[in-house]
Amino acid sequence: MVKTILIISESIDIEDSSASKVNVALIKNLKKIGYQIRVLHYTRKEIQLGNAIECIAIPEIKFSLYYLLSRTQRVFQRITKINVSKYLERLFGHSFTFFNDSKSISKAIDKYYDDEDLIITLSKGASFRPHYAMLSLPSKHNNWLAYIHDPYPFHFYPRPYNWVEFGYQFKEEFFRQVSEKAKRSAFPSQLLKEWMGSYFSNFLATGVIIPHQNLEVDANLNIELPAYINPNYFNLLHAGNLMKQRSPVGLIEGYKLFLTQYPEAKDCSKLLLLGNADYYKNYLQNQLNNTIYWSQGNVPFFEVDIVQKNVSVNIILESKSEISPFLPGKFPHCVTANKPILLLGPHYSETKRLLGDGYPYLSEVDDVECIAEMIGTLYTNWLENPKQLLDRPDLEDYLGIEYLKAQIENGDGN
Known part of the structure; x- marks a missing residue:
């Protein structure tokens, strides 16, 4: 032993x-x-x-x-x-x-x-x-x-x-x-x-x-929510660096399409991107408005943690590929945050394997229409119950x- x-x-x-x-x-x-x-x-x-x-x-x-x-x-x-x-x-x-x-x-x-x-x-x-x-x-x-x-x-x-x-x-x-x-x-x-x-x-x-x-944040830090998030909104969060191979374009275009399909959501929803994205810097800066926020750089872990726990949806974004054998480092934090996860990744993916074949919120990273549809479903569920949870004790046990x-x-x- x-x-x-x-x-x-x-x-x-x-x-x-x-x-x-x-x-x-x-x-x-x-x-x-x-x-x-x-x-x-x-x-x-x-x-x-x-x-x-x-x-x-x-x-x-x-x-x-x-x-x-x-x-x-x-x-x-x-x-x-x-x-x-x-x-x-x-x-x-x-x-x-x-x-x-x-x-x-x-x-x-x-x-x-x-x-x-x-x-x-x-x-x-x-x-x-x-x-x-x-x-x-x-x-x-x-x-x-x-x-x-x-x-x-x-x-x-x-x-x-x-x-x-x-x-x-x-x-x-x-x-x-x-x-x-x-x-x-x-x-x-x-x-x-x-x-x-x-x-x-x-x-x-x-x-x-x-x-x-899961890396726990010291409870004694007494961290306040940052000003860029309104906890009463339908908030979607992607936390993590956006490398060249991890494109946010499909996500952002899908979110914008969602807003055209649900125009009332413009007044009560926000897409949050926290982390570096040097390769997509110019594209992202042209997208920023009242409904899309980008931190334009790294964010301290304790801040990311409290935001993850107070959004409506956490997003895991993977590369456009045939397979993603990686387990994202943020996966346990998303499970602990206990909010629905929107997975954008390939058919063969470790995250998909863990979420299970019957998990409903999945899309290829560049399928704009499917992403918009998934966000729309999540939004409709949020309107019915703003306290929607991931509720996966099996994943909590696994982690x-x-x-x-x-x-x-x-x-x-x-």
């Missing part, structure tokens, strides 16, 4: 990425279960998570060949304006900074590991530095659970993501080793486990599903600590 856990997290700063939010949520829920937790993190600043969770910031090694090479590269690029990263990654697979960071992390693991029953590596973005660090510590592989939050390397992402990184063959070999060396692996979604298992078959044998957890404990204690990975 697992009693003690050493967690290696690339970051525990909840404001720097969605991955960091879910990392912290997982850490806190593991503590709630009753495990003794120690966290090594590479956030580069002191952060404490409270609740008797020991958090140790990993220092960067500043006296090494990799450190010297990384700083020399930065100076060279700043002076010459020539980016040599792509040439170096073709030769070595990763940047000098990546190698130095990974060495810094592995050194800290060696120093602070105290025979914990389990070591969990958590990362963010397309980095996986803690996983690379663990490969250099073979004596600890039998205690290692490698958490894989997204496909890796980048060329394993489903379309429309079609970026092939420099040094991709080195990155592919790196993850092949992770799949073979880690005693156990974990994925936030069933579809992601199957997706990565199609490239590295050992993940199918070692993988368990640990869905993203809860009892399921989490069962997966952690599932020692054989099957």
Whole structure:
């Protein structure tokens, strides 16, 4: 039985990425279960998570060949304006900074590991530095659970993501080793486990599903609703960055079509978009009016949380694709908010799988007429009962600590 856990997290700063939010949520829920937790993190600043969770910031090694090479590269690029990263990654697979960071992390693991029953590596973005660090510590592989939050390397992402990184063959070999060396692996979604298992078959044998957890906001913060939301309105919210592959055009055009079909809603409804959207900046700025609001940048997590809990509908927007194996980091927050979810995504989607085949509020991301119809149905339901709820105790259980404990204690990975 697992009693003690050493967690290696690339970051525990909840404001720097969605991955960091879910990392912290997982850490806190593991503590709630009753495990003794120690966290090594590479956030580069002191952060404490409270609740008797020991958090140790990993220092960067500043006296090494990799450190010297990384700083020399930065100076060279700043002076010459020539980016040599792509040439170096073709030769070595990763940047000098990546190698130095990974060495810094592995050194800290060696120093602070105290025979914990389990070591969990958590990362963010397309980095996986803690996983690379663990490969250099073979004596600890039998205690290692490698958490894989997204496909890796980048060329394993489903379309429309079609970026092939420099040094991709080195990155592919790196993850092949992770799949073979880690005693156990974990994925936030069933579809992601199957997706990565199609490239590295050992993940199918070692993988368990640990869905993203809900990150609770401190009740003592006493947060007020921001001025851009009227709680008496029919409010629809999309919270999260809008990348190039995650287009809001279908949603906005569908909402505008809804307003033409229900003109009275112009006086009592609002579409809220919170987060960065650099690729769609010009389009969004031309859409803003009394019924469409965009934050034009990141919004603190505590603010997003209270808005999610006070809107009429939370929106999950995915890419135009044949499959979306990702579990969005905001999915547990939408379930906890307990408001109807409007899912805009492909037919094969982890979110759709969890909501179920009979879930009524689904549309392809670019099907404007269907989106308008879904919003119209949600609006009609809201008029009849403004307190409409998602009411999915099955999803609350799936995202809860009892399921989490069962997966952690599932020692054989099957």
